[in-house]
Amino acid sequence: MCALLVGGRALAAPLPTRVILLGTKGGPKPSPSRAPACVAIVIEGTIYLVDCPNGVARQIVMAGLSLDRLGQLFITHNHSDHVLDVGSLLVLAWGSGLNSPVGIHGPPPLRKIVGHSLAASRYDIAVRMREEGRPALLPLIHVSEQARGGPVYRDAKVTVSSVAVDHYSVKQAFAYRFDTPARSIVISGDTTYSEALVDFTRGADLLIHEAMYLDAVVELAGGSASLQDHLLRSHSTTEQVGLVAARAGVKKLVLSHLVPAFPWITDEMWLAGVRKHFTGEAVVGRDLQEV
């Protein structure tokens, strides 16, 4: 075990806090090039997960993490690309040996979403309890709905807080901040430029922010002025992301939840807008990348 000597006393070094991008694309449409955006923060093997999109269980395994070490889930908002697999993740983690409590935090109607998703697996859960001797799943699941931003969760390893961001028609959408002795990490969730997010992010080591590539949005909208307008009011352009990172004074910025996730948009194209404002370290996220 690492130890520091301070004033003659041995102090344990902060536990390493790993941050892994399980997926990096935004929006509900499956893509062959990227998995949907989702972040795992791993401290001493325990997984703190932000969002549960389609395929998240497999991405956790692909990242070399153990599904049975799922600790807490944090849902930024209830669009399908953030919550669709919450029930299947719980069932698959349980089928992989999970036997410790899991907390799920996020805006309403999250309790209903989790309840209905687990109800869809009632048959399978009963069979595995009977035939494999698995413990009951439902008593392990604890949903905590958050109607507004503020303190969310705390244990010996991490303190988690949230702030309401501006995701246009979604009235309850949050960013989350994880403060550990080793690092402070902010995950923006889906948002257009948000001054509240700037304040919330101030002094963080790492900001993982959603990003939209404006020129390609026109192509994505297929000439629909209303869709284009909706995207612009709901998400952040790369220039806006650079502005948030610069104003908040973060050490490192990672772009994720890329909209649109077209393979022809190069890292340089993504970062050109960011660099108009932010001069610190900035990277375009890749699936399964540790940041």
Ligand SMILES: [Zn+2]
């Ligand atoms: Zn989204």
Ligand SMILES: [Zn+2]
């Ligand atoms: Zn959304």
